[in-house]
Amino acid sequence: MTNVATKSVRRPTGRRTGVSTPGAWSALAFIAPATIGLVALYLWPFLSTLVKSFEDVPAFGDATFVGVDNYTTLLADADFWKALRNSALYTVIVLLGIPVAVVLAALIEQVGRGRAVYRVLFFLPVVTLPVAIGMVWRFIYNGDFGLLNYVLSWFGVDGQFWVADPRFTIFAFGAVGIWMGLGINLIILGAGLQAIPKALYEASGLDGAGRVRQFFHITLPLLSPSIFFVTILSVIAALQMFDLIFIMLRSVNNTALTDSKTIVYLFYEKAFVQFHQGYGAAIAIVLLIVIMIATALQFRLQKSWVFYG
Amino acid sequence: MKRTWVAVTAIVAAATLLTACSGGSGEGSNEKVTLTYANWSEDQTPAMQQIATEFEKANPNITVKIQTLPWTEYWSTLQVGAAGGTAPDAFWMLGDHFREYAKGGQLLDLSDTVKSAGIDMSVYPKAVTDSYTYEGKSFALPKDFDTNGIWYNKALFDAAGVKYPDDTWDWQDVQDAAKKLTDPAKGVWGIAAPIDAQGGFYNTILQAGGNIVNPDGTASDFGSPAGVAGLKFWTDLQAAGSSPTLKQLSDTEAVSMFENQKVAMYFSGAYWALRFHKNPDLKGKIDVAPLPQGVKRATVTSGIGNAGYAGSKHPEELKKFLAFLGGTRAAEIQAATGTVLPAYKGTQQPWLDSMPEYHLQVFIDAIDYSVPLPVQGNASEWQGLAPQFLTDAWDGKKPVEQAAKEYQDAVDQVLTKK
CATH class of the missing domain: 3.40.190.10 (Periplasmic binding protein-like II)
Structure with missing residues (x-):
């Protein structure tokens, strides 16, 4: 103990170069795997994307610097604005799933034994391959033989071509997005619920508060930090949506694709189908900025509704 | 402590260099060489495997590894691989993607191979060979065709x-x-x-x-x-x-x-x-x-072409393999397994015989009035x-x-x- 204490006292008086003692070298060695991974897999790709967004990059061969051309073209590209609108709409729909997740999490918390069973059931979509999810939902949404239209027909509701009619595609994806995100959200919210002291419920119960009142006056405020966290994650994931549209529309020559592209899909199409990598990089950078703004906005807004005890 | 780390780094670097050297010294000798051959069709993979096995028998020093990628990932994987130097050695090409790859210098020029191996380009449908020619050079040998x-x-x-x-x-x-x-x-x-x-x-x-x-x-x-x-x-x-x-x-x-x-x-x-x-x-x-x-x-x-990656580490072995893929034996294997209509003239009979219930001759007759799929x-x-x-x-x-x-x-x- 004393040894450690003397060391920590001595350190500030040493030379300012951080990596001077043997201990620091081994510390660097310990963080090296993570740091190298971070630099190679995140920082480097990000920087090269940033550089490419100012270049005209052919499929192969040398890039030429074009300044902000890619960005000015992008802002004048009707496809880009349509994709941005589609992504925004999808994100809003996915956010509607959060109240559902909160209520479900509270209900699951009420279940005594068998709670784990519900958790597993809701978590299954998270660990299922998006390809499989896309294929199953394509079948459910099929206009002619789909399960959804079959169920609707019991209630005398006319079926629609949910994923072949551009008026409905984003909503159809949104429903799947909510379902896919539920598992993760329930885990985070469930953990948040367990951190709420049981004594609060007992005390309020003695004062005559019912279940509903407890939910709104105890559960919701104390869970708000978890809800905020879930909201941040959901928005980022929703703005990056790609796999559903790829599997449900592109891989089957679905003509609704034209009007249903999301930002990331547009990026894929420009960079990998049409070989305009510089333009694709500009889309990626703009998406990053959009996500940053959306996240900053949420942090600004949280002050009015998130309750940190 | 510091010295130890320097020493370790030096040893690692030396080891890397050594392996790099041994990897590069295989040119021309009878050293074991592995080629990868990529396609996007699960259905055709057995026939591709059979072709590879026959090629390996004739060339014991070369091993061919078949790689099957889903269609939805094939082109992005190939593009990234080619740009990053990790593309498969041999792979299927399509006319509408061909020009970007040829223009970008990613494909092995097969013009000399055609000459030295005595490959007669007139055995393939002209519409297909034309779509794999860039600035007068051949960059892929037709594998199959479809009308x-x-x-x-x-x-x-x-x-x-x-x-x-x-x-x-x-x-x-x-x-x-x-x-x-x-x-x-x-x-x-x-x-x-x-x-x-x-x-x-x-x-x-x-x-x-x-x-x-x-x-x-x-x-x-x-x-x-x-x-x-x-x-x-x-x-x-x-x-x-x-x-x-x-x-x-x-x-x-x-x-x-x-x-x-x-x-x-x-x-x-x-x-x-x-x-x-x-x-x-x-x-x-x-x-x-x-x-x-x-x-x-x-x-x-249109037709699939077999192309080679310009950045391959074993260009000589690769040319040999591509010539084999463009030859009669590879065509016959594809025809007999009913996989596709092979591009090689005169090898199509086994394909017709493999599914006698259909009048498949109409696809071959159609060559006479066929026009290449536009790829401009x-x-x-x-x-x-x-x-x-x-x-x-x-x-x-x-x-x-x-x-x-x-x-x-x-x-x-x-x-x-x-």
């Missing part, structure tokens, strides 16, 4: 009392038969009329006497009278209700509609033959006939525009002439870029 025909369901024709299609059919015969075969009560349609370029409107535009893209590649022909006529062939079928709607065909692909016996006719290529042949529900029920005549006979044709300019960009501009015409919401004109303008804009 189009009318796949039709005999059982549905019998049920409706309609005569089977044959080589006398013209456009009107198709329209009439499709109408008669349609039975909404049973959920059966005469034909599938999706927005399909290769199996659909490219053929009818050519049959109407038009081009798809003009020979110098500067403009398309969709807005011309022939272009409009070729598109109308399909919108008329939609308007008459003889086909499932575009939305239905988006939910359930045309080929699945045909396999589910919901449509009686399906214009498409030879490449479906094996899949149909293996489908027990279709046994004895389907056959194939030539495409109908418009002003003239025509079909587009940034082909994957302008070919992707079709649904955006043609959907309204197919749905009857916009006059065909207007949609065709707008489509042409958009395509021409891509063609004239750069």
Whole structure:
């Protein structure tokens, strides 16, 4: 103990170069795997994307610097604005799933034994391959033989071509997005619920508060930090949506694709189908900025509704 | 402590160098070499494996590893691999992607190999070899080719009392038969009329006497009278209700509609033959006939080419393998397994014999009037525009002439870029 204490006292008086003692070298060695991974897999790709967004990059061969051309073209590209609108709409729909997740999490918390069973059931979509999810939902949404239209027909509701009619595609994806995100959200919210002291419920119960009142006056405020966290994650994931549209529309020559592209899909199409990598990089950078703004906005807004005890 | 780390780093660096050296010293010697060969077809992988095994037998120092990627990932994986130096040594190529790869210097020039190995390029359909030639050099040897025909369901024709299609059919015969075969009560349609370029409107535009893209590649022909006529062939079928709607065909692909016996006719290529042949529900029920005549006979044709990666570490072995892939033995294996219609002239008989229940000869006869699939300019960009501009015409919401004109303008804009 004393040894450690003397060391920590001595350190500030040493030379300012951080990596001077043997201990620091081994510390660097310990963080090296993570740091190298971070630099190679995140920082480097990000920087090269940033550089490419100012270049005209052919499929192969040398890039030429074009300044902000890619960005000015992008802002004048009707496809880009349509994709941005589609992504925004999808994100809003996915956010509607959060109240559902909160209520479900509270209900699951009420279940005594068998709670784990519900958790597993809701978590299954998270660990299922998006390809499989896309294929199953394509079948459910099929206009002619789909399960959804079959169920609707019991209630005398006319079926629609949910994923072949551009008026409905984003909503159809949104429903799947909510379902896919539920598992993760329930885990985070469930953990948040367990951190709420049981004594609060007992005390309020003695004062005559019912279940509903407890939910709104105890559960919701104390869970708000978890809800905020879930909201941040959901928005980022929703703005990056790609796999559903790829599997449900592109891989089957679905003509609704034209009007249903999301930002990331547009990026894929420009960079990998049409070989305009510089333009694709500009889309990626703009998406990053959009996500940053959306996240900053949420942090600004949280002050009015998130309750940190 | 510091010194130890330097020493460790030095040892690691030295080891890396040593392995790098031993990897590079294989040129020309009989050292063991492994080549990778990528494709996108699970169906064809067994035949590719068989070809690789035969090649390995003749070249004991070379091992060939077959890599099958899903179609949805194939091109992005290949592009990233080629740019990053990790592409497979040999891989399947398609005409509409070829130019970008050839122009970018990613493909192994096979012109010398063709000469030294004595490969006679005239054994392949000219339309296919042309699509793999860039600035006078060959960059891929044709693997297979496909032309189009009318796949039709005999059982549905019998049920409706309609005569089977044959080589006398013209456009009107198709329209009439499709109408008669349609039975909404049973959920059966005469034909599938999706927005399909290769199996659909490219053929009818050519049959109407038009081009798809003009020979110098500067403009398309969709807005011309022939272009409009070729598109109308399909919108008329939609308007008459003889086909499932575009939305239905988006939910359930045309080929699945045909396999589910919901449509009686399906214009498409030879490449479906094996899949149909293996489908027990279709046994004895389907056959194939030539495409109908418009002003003239025509079909587009394309084919897969076997190409090599310019950045391969073993170019000599790779050339040897590609020459083998372009030869008779590889063609015969593909033909005998019924995999595809091999490009090598005279090797197609085993393919015909492998599925004797179909009149597959129509696909070979069609070579005589076939036209290469257009691949000018940034082909994957302008070919992707079709649904955006043609959907309204197919749905009857916009006059065909207007949609065709707008489509042409958009395509021409891509063609004239750069």
